[in-house]
Amino acid sequence: MDSIFHRVTIHELIIAIVVVLSLVFLLIMLVLLYSFYKYKVLYQRQIWLQESEQKVIQAIVSGEEISRVDEEFITRLRNPSFRNVFLSVLVASDQKFSGGARNEVNNLFKIYKMEDAAWQKLRQRKSYLVAGGILELAVMRVERAFPDIASLLEHPKRQVYQEAQYAVVSFKGFDGLDFLNTLVVPLSDWQQLRLLRSIGKLPAAHEEWVKNWLSSSNESVIIFTLRLIRKFQLLPFYADVINLFDHTAVNVKVQAIRTIAALENDETVNQLIAAFFTQPIEAQIEILRALKKSRSPQSESFLQQQLWHHPAISIKIAAAEVLIALKQHGYLQRIATDETVPEEIKQVIKHALQEKT
Structure with missing residues (x-):
């Protein structure tokens, strides 16, 4: 009886080992298959990236002669993944180049109807897709998209409303900053730098807006305004900045001191010491x-x-x-x-x- 029980136990043990080994083998195969799949995806993406960059280079070097419609390329663009890669290359190229080269990149955007793909993203539910659509429409200067993008300034997702902020400033310059008048969420340091980079000049009637922002209840708006004053050396606001030395927020005090140092005059040293x-x-x-x-x-x-x-x-x-x-x-x-x-x-x-x- 003990012998039979012993034999059954060994049999069961062997079965258990075989099952475990099978599971381990299956797991290894799944990992290998997944790794191979990811490798193929990355490899394919790299090929698409090179093809898209080559298309942009040809357009920039040869101009409209090469930028005319390529039917084979249009067929390739029916693949959503390839279309997204090409669109990302266009956006990156537009931000990298200027003048005639930038115009050729924009021509590619129009010729291959990439605007449609960007609009589709704007209507998605996933925030990263919506943000991508905003960026693409703004970078490619699709003016008729402005009202739709401006409506997303109050979007609950940070990624979306930040991209909308950047887009309205890209479209309207300084005037696009009017959202600061009612902004309640923080403006991150990175977002502030992006917005500052998008502003090339100030309108003649900027004083009232700047003064209003300096008294904002949103600390990040005040800090952004101080950086704006530094960038454009807005000397008339020297006294207003000095008054911010008494602000309750330490970050505002620090930025006010930096701004005063940037606007330095004969009285600055004594005022800092005082x-x-x-x-x-x-x-x-x-x-x-x-x-x-x-x-x-x-x-x-x-x-x-x-x-x-x-x-x-x-x-x-x-x-x-x-x-x-x-x-x-x-x-x-x-x-x-x-x-x-x-x-x-x-x-x-x-x-x-x-x-x-």
Whole structure:
């Protein structure tokens, strides 16, 4: 009886091992098949990418003679995957080139009716597709798409409304920034840089808008406006920026200090020093950076005071670095070798001198 039971157990064990090995083999095969499929997809995409780039290069080099309708290429474009690759190459090329080359890229967009594909994306539910459609229509300057794109500024998905923001500014320039008047969601740093890059000039009647944005309840709108003031050197807003030193948000204070440093005049150094004592550490460090950039000898006494008496090590180090920028190496070296000077200050100076070296 024990022998029969023993034989049955071994039999079952063998069956279990075979099943497990079969499953492992099946899993390995599935992984290999999936990897092969992904490889084919990537390989095919690479081929499509090269073909699309070649089509763009031919159009740019040879002009309209090559840009006329290629029936074989139209047949290839019936494949949605190939069409999306070609569309992405057109968008990337349009952003890369300018002048006549850019016009030829835009001609390809029209000749092969890529606008239809972009419109289809705009009507999809997936946010990444909608955002892609917005970008494509904006980059290819399809003006009649503006109302549809503008309606997406209030879209609940971040990817969509950010692309819509960028698109309306691409279409309308500075005037496209009117959405900032009612914007409640944050404007990311990357989005701010994109928008700034899209604005080439300011209209004559920009002052009222800029002043309004500087008093916005949305901190990111204020920060964007400060960057706009820096980019275009809007000197008339100097006093308004100074007033932002009293803003409750540290990030706004820091950006206001950077902007004042960019708009520097004869009073800037004194104003920065006067504001220093009421600022948080982050803003104080930014003020010291501004003084370092200014390299004004009138700040030497103030900097020495911070080196000796400020309670924060980070401020002491920053003050010492500014003194180095003001060619005060001798003063710092004398302190570093004075036996009566506290060890903490000596270490700060040595650190600053080493950083400079």
